[in-house]
Amino acid sequence: MNYLKDVYQNLELREDIKILEDYLKTVYLKQGISNRSLATNLALPIPIVVAIKNEFKKIGFIKQQSGIRLTKLAIEYVEQQLGYHVFENSLVQKIVKNDFSLELDFKFELELLQKIFSQRPAADVTLDQAKATPETSLHRALLAVQNNSLLGKNILCLGDDDLVSICLGMLLKKLSQKVAAKQAKITVLDIDRRILTYITKIADQYQINLTTKEVDLRTKAEVELRHEYDCLFLDPPYTMTGLELFLESGISFLKSAGQQTIFLAMAAKYPEFKLKSQQLFTQLGLVIKEIKPAFNQYEGAEIIAGQSDMIILETTAQSTTLNRKLLLAKSKQKARPIYTGECNIKQRLYQCKTCGQIYLVGSQSKFETITALKKQGCFNCGQHIFDLKRSNLKGDN
Known part of the structure; x- marks a missing residue:
């Protein structure tokens, strides 16, 4: 029985069906939560949260007992159908509440990452590469947990000289009580063969399940990967043409149905660049969910003052159609330079x-x-x- 689909049809929500999954996962991790706290966590009006609760009550998923709690049936559904039975839930709760410490909760992983990051290939400045710190890349992976974009998801790292894929794999291994390889699919596309070789080497060494592929977005469309992914990590070139190409390509790789998440690391450049960026988001049917200023820290990278913002974007029902029109129009144009050194x-x-x-x-x-x-x-x-x-x-x- 498709419980979520039935509830969704009864509610006639404007939000994507994914909001019902988020509702159940939030209550699962925070048994006894109030309507007000749920509304804050899900960024929904309280009347909508109450309406969702009432519909879930009808099918025996929710009980009101010192707050909102899942019934045994709902717990089984979250664990078996949504995959949470494999997770070490106390740590997941700390991550979701943003109540964790890298130094305490991820001490082993951080020490390991520091060693791995120290041996990665030198940054190729002609590709606008800059070395993110291990802490930054691990924080990016943790964002996936906080935004329901890790467990059971197909994740794409479009360019990964910051080794986010390795951090995601390590995080899965730490959180999973069973085989992590079955809990997410991680793919890395990059133009730099050195980076891909190193990621593959580290993944093999630490038994991280991921796939890599050498790709130049300027010359190949990678049609076979279209509409495959739930979540996208991007740290594009520092130019507007680079941002356009990476976002347009990235959206084409995301699933067209539902609301998908994009984690975009973007340098806080001059106001005109920010304005053009926001206009591009609108043009592509993207909405800004959250902006985390100076979230990303880099070694050196003077061109962006050693830091950049993290912008969390979400696709809408219009994203795929709008993006397809843009890609079609640009397919007839000559490829433009995208890296700072070219522009x-x-x-x-x-x-x-x-x-x-x-x-x-x-x-x-x-x-x-x-x-x-x-x-x-x-x-x-x-x-x-x-x-x-x-x-x-x-x-x-």
Whole structure:
């Protein structure tokens, strides 16, 4: 019997059916919760929460006893059908309530991650990579628990130099009392083969079940992955064109039915960029559920001041249709540059101090850095000392 479907049809809610699943999971983790607290947890008006409770009462799922509680039938449903029987619930409750400590509750995992992160490939700045701290990546994985986007979900990491996939896998192993591999499907798509190789190596070493695939979103649509995923982690390039491409591609990978979650790490750039970003969200039928300022911390990453915001987005019924129209329109356009080094082409002219020969140094030049030019030396006289003549900055994304 499809209990949720029957209840949903009786209620005629504007919200997605997923809200009923969230309701049951919240009561399961917080037996005796009040209507007011449920309304706060689910971001619903109290009358709607009461209406849901009454419908669940009719099918024997809810009882009123020192607050709202699940019946034995409902507990069995949450554990068997929604998969919560495999979880260590006391820790899940702490995570959901945001009442956990990384240093205490995840001491072993954090120490392990610090070792793993210290050995990951160097950041490729031409791909706008920046090394997130282990604490940041683990906090991202914990967000999946807090937003009902981990257990039993198909999760996609679109670009993962921050190793969020590894953190998700470790979190599943810690929380699960049974085989974690059956509780979620984790997929990583990335353009950087070094990152994928390292993720696969770590996953094999620590028995984390995930899949990796080398993908360049600019050249291939990955049609076979369309509408497969419930949840999406994104840390896109720092440009507007990069944000557009990653969001548009990401939405195409999310399931079209229901309300899916996107965890977007985005640098807090100048106001005009933020405005364009919000306009893009609207254009794609996305709603902002929450913004966590300075949530992501990075090693170095001066271009974004060593930090970025976490924006939690949710798809709507219009997202797939709107996104399909955009993708169709852009499929006829020439691929645009998406990385900072491509969009903001910074070049400088250097002159050999001995013979006066001029050299162009910077992005899309023979010598990308003055260090490379000095190492090669002047082609004309062989000397290695150069003076800066002028710089030229093109583009602004």
